[in-house]
Amino acid sequence: MTAMINKIAISIKAYHVRTGEQRSEMPDGAASLRHRPHGVLAVFGPYNFPGHLPNGHIVPALLAGNTIIFKPSELTPWSGDAVMRLWQQAGLPPGVLNLVQGGRETGQALSALEDLDGLLFTGSANTGYQLHRQLSGQPEKILALEMGGNNPLIIDEVADIDAAVHLTIQSAFVTAGQRCTCARRLFLKSGTQGDAFLARLVAVSQRLTPGTWDDEPQPFIGGLISEQAAQQVVTAWQELEAMGGRTLLAPRLLQAGTSLLTPGIIEMTGVTGLPDEEVFGPLLRVWRYDNFDEAIRMANNTRFGLSCGLVSPEREKFDQLLLEARAGIVNWNKPLTGAASTAPFGGIGASGNHRPSAWYAADYCAWPMASLESDSLTLPATLNPGLDFSDEVVR
Structure with missing residues (x-):
C-alpha cells in the first residue's frame, strides 16, 4: 500500500x-x-x-x-x-x-x-x-x-558468507519466488569458498517454513497463488532432476490442498539441453564457474533480459558486467528484487x-x-531565390 x-x-x-x-x-x-x-x-x-x-x-x-x-x-x-x-x-x-x-x-x-x-x-x-x-x-x-525473466545472480568472492546468503535468499525466495525479478539461476565460483557458501545457503534455506498471513511467529514466505502454481514448481524441479540435476534441497508441499511450498535448490553444472523458461516460484538452479568471463557468458545465455546481479567486492568486475550484461536491471551487492520507482523498470529480449x-x-x-509558433505573420526580410514580391506587372 x-x-x-x-x-x-x-x-x-x-x-x-x-x-x-x-x-x-x-x-x-x-x-x-x-x-x-x-x-x-x-x-x-x-x-x-x-x-x-x-x-x-x-x-x-x-x-x-x-x-x-x-x-x-x-x-x-x-x-x-x-x-x-x-x-x-x-x-x-x-x-x-x-x-x-x-x-x-x-x-x-x-x-x-x-x-x-x-x-x-x-x-x-x-x-x-x-x-x-x-x-x-x-x-x-x-x-x-x-x-518475466530467467534472472542470473553471480556470486564471486565474498568476505561475509552469511551476508551473501541473506542477499541470495532475498533475491530468490522472497514472496515465495513470485516476483518477476527473482533470481532463478545462481552462478557460483568454484572453490572452497563457493562450497562453504552453497552449504550455508542450503542450511539456511532449509529453515524457511512457509506459513499463512496470521501465523505466529511470522513466516518469511507465504504460499504461492494457488495449489496448481505450487505443483508446477514441483514438476519443474522433478523434470530438472530427471535431466541430470543434483538436488540440494527438495521443494515440498507442506499440506495437500494448500500452496505452501518450501524452497528448492538444484545444481545443474554440466547439464545441457535445459529449457530457457521462467519457473515462477521458490526454485533456484545452481551452476559453478571457473572465471568471471565464463560467469557472464552463462548469465547472458537466456532469451530473457530483466534483471542480473553480482556479489563481489571488486568494482572492476561490476563495471565489466555493466558493459556486457543483457538485462534492464543490473545490481551490485544488492538483491535482484530491489528496484527504485525513480528509475526505469523493464527488460530486453523476452522480458x-x-x-x-x-x-x-x-x-x-x-x-x-x-x-513551430509565431504570434504574428510578416514577410521575411530576405526572400528565397526565385521569389519576386515586387509591384511590377509581369508581361
Missing part, C-alpha cells in the same frame, strides 16, 4: 520531466513540445502485487489524460475491485477508469476491441507474446509489455518490448506533439 501511495508523487514528477511541455525561443518565433494522451488504454494486471503493479500503469496513464479499461488477473479479482473502489472514493469521474473481470477469453476480447488505442501489460512472457501477435499489424496502437515502466511509464502513456 505504501508503494502504491508513493507512486502518485513519483508519477507526477516523471510526467513533468519525461512528458512535460518545453519551449525554445527562436529569432522569429518559438519551438514547442507538448504531449497528448493516446485515448482509451487497456491495463492487464498480474496476480503478484495485484494492486501495486497495475497501479504503475494506471497512474501515469491517468496523468497523461487517458481513459482506462482495467482487467485484473482472474486469480486476484477482489484486489482489482478494491483498487477500483478506492479510485471512486477519490472522486475520479465515472467512465475514466473502468473495471472488467475475467480470464483469458475476456482478455482476448478486450485486446481485440477496434476502438482501443493501446494495451499496457504486466505478466508472463507467454501471454505477452500472444498479445504481441494479436496486435501485430496495428502500429497505431501502443503496446507496453512488462514480462519486454522496450517499453520500461516506473520512471519511464510516462513515455508510453502519451505521444509527443512538436510545434
Whole structure:
C-alpha cells in the first residue's frame, strides 16, 4: 500500500520531466513540445502485487489524460475491485477508469476491441507474446509489455558468507519466488569458498517454513497463488532432476490442498539441453564457474533480459558486467528484487518490448506533439531565390 501511495508523487514528477511541455525561443518565433494522451488504454494486471503493479500503469496513464479499461488477473479479482473502489472514493469521474473481470477469453476480447488505442501489460512472457501477435499489424496502437525473466545472480568472492546468503535468499525466495525479478539461476565460483557458501545457503534455506498471513511467529514466505502454481514448481524441479540435476534441497508441499511450498535448490553444472523458461516460484538452479568471463557468458545465455546481479567486492568486475550484461536491471551487492520507482523498470529480449515502466511509464502513456509558433505573420526580410514580391506587372 505504501508503494502504491508513493507512486502518485513519483508519477507526477516523471510526467513533468519525461512528458512535460518545453519551449525554445527562436529569432522569429518559438519551438514547442507538448504531449497528448493516446485515448482509451487497456491495463492487464498480474496476480503478484495485484494492486501495486497495475497501479504503475494506471497512474501515469491517468496523468497523461487517458481513459482506462482495467482487467485484473482472474486469480486476484477482489484486489482489482478494491483498487477500483478506492479510485471512486477519490472522486475520479465515472467512465475514466473502468473495471472488467475475467480470464483469458475476456482478455482476448478486450485486446481485440477496434476502438482501443493501446494495451499496457504486466505478466508472463507467454501471454505477452500472444498479445504481441494479436496486435501485430496495428502500429497505431501502443503496446507496453512488462514480462518475466530467467534472472542470473553471480556470486564471486565474498568476505561475509552469511551476508551473501541473506542477499541470495532475498533475491530468490522472497514472496515465495513470485516476483518477476527473482533470481532463478545462481552462478557460483568454484572453490572452497563457493562450497562453504552453497552449504550455508542450503542450511539456511532449509529453515524457511512457509506459513499463512496470521501465523505466529511470522513466516518469511507465504504460499504461492494457488495449489496448481505450487505443483508446477514441483514438476519443474522433478523434470530438472530427471535431466541430470543434483538436488540440494527438495521443494515440498507442506499440506495437500494448500500452496505452501518450501524452497528448492538444484545444481545443474554440466547439464545441457535445459529449457530457457521462467519457473515462477521458490526454485533456484545452481551452476559453478571457473572465471568471471565464463560467469557472464552463462548469465547472458537466456532469451530473457530483466534483471542480473553480482556479489563481489571488486568494482572492476561490476563495471565489466555493466558493459556486457543483457538485462534492464543490473545490481551490485544488492538483491535482484530491489528496484527504485525513480528509475526505469523493464527488460530486453523476452522480458519486454522496450517499453520500461516506473520512471519511464510516462513515455508510453502519451505521444509527443512538436510545434513551430509565431504570434504574428510578416514577410521575411530576405526572400528565397526565385521569389519576386515586387509591384511590377509581369508581361
